[in-house]
Amino acid sequence: MIYRYDYDVIAQWIEPGEKVLDLGCGDGSLLRHLMEVRQVQGYGVENDTDKLLACVKNGVDVIQIDMEKGLAGFEDGFFDHVIMSLSLQAMHNTQGILAEMLRVGREAVVSFPNFGYWRHRQSILNGRMPVSESLPHQWFNTPNVRFFTIADFDALCEMNGIAVRERLAFDEGKLILEEPNFLASVAVYRLGRP
């Protein structure tokens, strides 16, 4: 399960009792996890009615808004952490949402599939778009709209003055320390204001 270690890493960065906002929270399972292991006060943001219903069933508080339009209703710095787990690649307004996350949160936590993973590169070399555990969809039905690598994301953070406080990269549940842009399929970042 790709989600498991993503969740564990995120939980390690959260202090008990924090206020947490999870953008694109799906069925609320990450928030549920953080409520159980960190007693956070969590809210999810989700714009899909079926997923919203799943959150309500899971006992997770969820707000239905379209994140592409920003987070205008949320006060500056209200949350300790604003999380976006494996959803950034499905957002059009990449820079806008990153700025919004760091406006309403003290820190942002972002995880995404690494397009530069060696298996993805191999697939492209063989002439086909990659389909993998971290990029499970076909090109014609993927919800992803942005395809970027760990190196690309580092460059964006530098360009936008976003402080990378911590970065962990994984492949098949194992931490990748060497050559993450080549060997890791997923990266998890802890970001702050400069």
Next chain:
Amino acid sequence: MIQPQSVGIVAPQRARFTVPLPLRSGGRLDDYELVYETYGRLNAARDNAVLVCHALSGSHHVAGTHAEDPADIGWWDNLVGPGKPLDTRKFFVIGVNNLGGCYGSSGPNAINPATGKRWGADFPFVTVEDWVDAQARLMDLLGIERLAAVIGGSLGGMQALSWTLQYPDRVRHAAVIASAPKLTAQNIAFNEVARQAILTDPDFHGGHYYEHGVVPARGLKLARMVGHITYLSDDAMAEKFGRSLRHGKAVYSYDVEFEIESYLRYQGDKFAGYFDANTYLLTTKALDYYDPAFEHGGNLAAALARATAEFLVVSFTTDWRFAPPRSREIVYALLHNRRRVSYAEIDCDAGHDSFLLDDPRYHAVLGAWFDRIEVQP
């Protein structure tokens, strides 16, 4: 899982209160009555009661039918019943006709015990807060210390919100649907047009029309026609009526030509046939006055700091009378007070009326939320 059913035949009940009720307008009701209905059973722990608050034209008759009139189905019957989202096998559900209403509770068309005549225009102004106070006294009478939930749509949603502010210890959950923390100027403007239609009707007689054996039916009809336009979405109206012409072409007359004219006249006449004009006036004023943030300098978050209930807020994308941004104001004010709140914005094309319909996604969210509420067996 069972097939959703009706609660069946129900009978209204009546409660009389003789402890004076002070009103926000400065007036007082010394002796008043409330009619109400209940569905399901109050459990031994008395922790499964859900109060349903009605909107402008609603009543205590929320679900089921009346023996003497099987066609008189409750106004939220699609929501309340065995196997329905507000499941009467789990909850004890209460509907109450608000003070100033015209369905049997003390109101302008009821007898003033002090004079033996109908109240008419002498019935005092009542506010959302006054209604909630009266509802709380009914809960006292029914032996309900704390509600499992309070739910309402539109003006009913304002009552649900107000419960959490006036009696935070007496309500565990609140569902605020297609509502607002206050009306906009545009919204008050529609109410004012409706009121002027009634007030300027020659049959109004300063609100004492009962004594003249007439009702200001033309004014009430116009008021309802204006209201109806605002309850529907542009799209829904276009789809339902479009520019359909009764005669297939223009005949240059002020009689009904376009089908929308026929629909509005029919709805207006029907409403004027059973609703009380004084109740309409009082109720629209209660809507206009509601603004819990007013005494907090307009700061809604400060106003909602008193609330401790867990909230569900729902709006509908095509509702322009109580538009989604008004619901979001409530959501953010609660969230910034660290209150538990979920918010669904249902994509439904029926405008403000959507809250009375049974859109499957809407009812699924309500059902899941009510399922989550813990009650003793």
